[in-house]
Amino acid sequence: MPTPSARGRLLVVDDEVELMRALCESLAEQGFQTHGLSDPLAAAPAVRDGDFDLLLSDLMMPGIDGIQLLRQTLEIDPNLVGIIMTGQGTIQTAVEAMKSGAFDYILKPFRLQQVLPILDRALQVRRLRVENQRLRGLVRQLTFESPRYQIVGNNPAIRKVIQLIEKVADSDATVLVRGPSGTGKELVARALHGNSRRRHAPLVTINCATLQDTLLESELFGHEKGAFTGADRAKPGLFEVAEGGTLFIDEVAEMAPGLQAKLLRVLEDGHYRRVGSIQERHADVRIVAATNKPLEDEVKAGRFREDLFFRLNVITIHLPALKDRRDDIPALVAHFLRTRQIGKTPFQTDPDALRALCAYDWPGNVRELANVLERAQLLAEGTTITLDDLPEVITDHGKPPPAPGEPEHPDRPDDLETVQRRHVAEVLRRYGGNKVQAAKALGISRRTLYRLLQKYGLTGADDRPGDTRPAS
Numbered sequence: 395m396p397t398p399s400a401r402g403r404l405l406v407v408d409d410e411v412e413l414m415r416a417l418c419e420s421l422a423e424q425g426f427q428t429h430g431l432s433d434p435l436a437a438a439p440a441v442r443d444g445d446f447d448l449l450l451s452d453l454m455m456p457g458i459d460g461i462q463l464l465r466q467t468l469e470i471d472p473n474l475v476g477i478i479m480t481g482q483g484t485i486q487t488a489v490e491a492m493k494s495g496a497f498d499y500i501l502k503p504f505r506l507q508q509v510l511p512i513l514d515r516a517l518q519v520r521r522l523r524v525e526n527q528r529l530r531g532l533v534r535q536l537t538f539e540s541p542r543y544q545i546v547g548n549n550p551a552i553r554k555v556i557q558l559i560e561k562v563a564d565s566d567a568t569v570l571v572r573g574p575s576g577t578g579k580e581l582v583a584r585a586l587h588g589n590s591r592r593r594h595a596p597l598v599t600i601n602c603a604t605l606q607d608t609l610l611e612s613e614l615f616g617h618e619k620g621a622f623t624g625a626d627r628a629k630p631g632l633f634e635v636a637e638g639g640t641l642f643i644d645e646v647a648e649m650a651p652g653l654q655a656k657l658l659r660v661l662e663d664g665h666y667r668r669v670g671s672i673q674e675r676h677a678d679v680r681i682v683a684a685t686n687k688p689l690e691d692e693v694k695a696g697r698f699r700e701d702l703f704f705r706l707n708v709i710t711i712h713l714p715a716l717k718d719r720r721d722d723i724p725a726l727v728a729h730f731l732r733t734r735q736i737g738k739t740p741f742q743t744d745p746d747a748l749r750a751l752c753a754y755d756w757p758g759n760v761r762e763l764a765n766v767l768e769r770a771q772l773l774a775e776g777t778t779i780t781l782d783d784l785p786e787v788i789t790d791h792g793k794p795p796p797a798p799g800e801p802e803h804p805d806r807p808d809d810l811e812t813v814q815r816r817h818v819a820e821v822l823r824r825y826g827g828n829k830v831q832a833a834k835a836l837g838i839s840r841r842t843l844y845r846l847l848q849k850y851g852l853t854g855a856d857d858r859p860g861d862t863r864p865a866s
């Protein structure tokens with residue numbers, strides 16, 4: 395087998411054994427490492443096993459011709475540079491050879507001195523191809539490692555998620571992202587879009603839980619003027635806005651059945667209609683959908699169409715709850731203290747605080763962790779986060795529960811207003827500042843929640859990027 399010290403590693407294929415040997419010998423004298431084959435069918439296995447820079451192949455051979463051979467070997471090593479030798483130099487053969495990926499072709503008979511410059515140039519091309527491949531790999535890695543899309547974690551479940559993203563990002567396949575609130579579903583949607591060839595087109599987000607059915611339909615598909623009261627002009631839907639890009643449909647389980655049927659139709663053949671229009675439109679949009687609900691149960695309960703579920707559930711990415719991957723908490727803490735640093739000096743956590751952060755159950759998952767760390771940076775005296783800077787629910791963790799009848803926090807007043815304020819703040823924090831979900835959990839409307847927040851002077855930290863358009 396060739397050694398790397400050579401000028402270049404050549405695989406020479408010619409069914410005329412004498413010619414092949416002579417060529418190998420004279421090329422070896424010029425400093426090339428050569429490997430000669432008179433059986434063209436042995437070439438593909440040789441490329442698979444060896445590490446060749448160039449393929450120098452005769453055109454007319456029994457069993458397989460030089461052009462087919464080149465195609466085969468390029469599939470094994472796309473960086474291989476091929477040169478075809480031919481006795482019958484017609485324009486047609488030259489064109490064929492080039493079309494199949496040959497770098498050049500040589501007319502037989504030839505003198506070695508004519509061929510050497512071609513071989514040297516071919517080797518240069520080889521080096522460029524290899525270098526390009528290395529850079530492409532690097533770019534891919536960089537996109538993944540750039541903070542915007544960084545999915546932190548080394549837990550096997552998260553590693554699986556990252557592998558799956560790498561595998562499916564560049565396809566147009568519909569992806570369903572599942573996992574509890576705050577586990578990174580939107581982050582995954584961004585990574586899928588950002589690592590696809592659609593990344594230069596828009597990524598548009600719509601949250602089905604924030605809009606009423608009719609509004610949701612016109613947001614998604616657009617409407618014509620006069621389609622409904624208040625539709626005083628035509629408006630394109632998000633499928634049009636996202637043309638060529640990705641549409642992220644969040645909380646897809648909240649979609650009404652009628653609309654589910656329309657979504658199924660776009661997923662199947664790309665067709666849809668604006669509200670109030672009979673004109674068929676076609677969408678070139680990749681769909682990523684997310685849900686934190688057990689869709690199987692929604693299907694059983696008749697709230698979610700089974701056919702849509704099957705259509706969405708082809709490629710599914712499951713995000714684990716943070717408490718099921720506690721080993722990632724220290725890395726996530728370091729990540730958020732670095733990427734969401736408040737002030738000039740980076741913060742650290744002392745060992746007790748880190749222990750408490752690792753022991754807590756995180757019902758709001760990664761979003762809750764990020765918000766707790768943001769708050770802790772604001773509260774900390776120096777640049778070290780201690781137990782004092784963490785919410786009580788976290789530092790209480792591991793303490794025995796209070797005996798029945800005993801107040802949970804003896805030093806806190808128990809009047810209804812204080813309790814309500816505390817409860818609202820706590821629920822909001824648990825949902826990482828997500829008001830839609832906090833309102834749902836509290837069993838009140840969003841408007842009521844806003845009123846309470848105002849009344850109690852609570853702001854509800856919220857790291858969620860807003861929907862593309864304000865909900866009306």
Ligand SMILES: Nc1ncnc2c1ncn2[C@@H]1O[C@H](COP(=O)(O)OP(=O)(O)OP(=O)(O)O)[C@@H](O)[C@H]1O
Pocket residue numbers: 544545546547573574575576577578579580581582686729760761764828857858
């Ligand atoms: N593995 C992770 N590495 C780094 N940051 C993460 C990770 N997972 C989540 N985050 C961050 O946590 C926050 C919440 O993530 P995201 O909004 O993607 O969650 P979600 O699953 O969509 O939540 P919800 O169901 O409430 O919409 C974001 O700021 C996100 O950047």
Ligand SMILES: [Mg+2]
Pocket residue numbers: 579580644
């Ligand atoms: Mg989300």
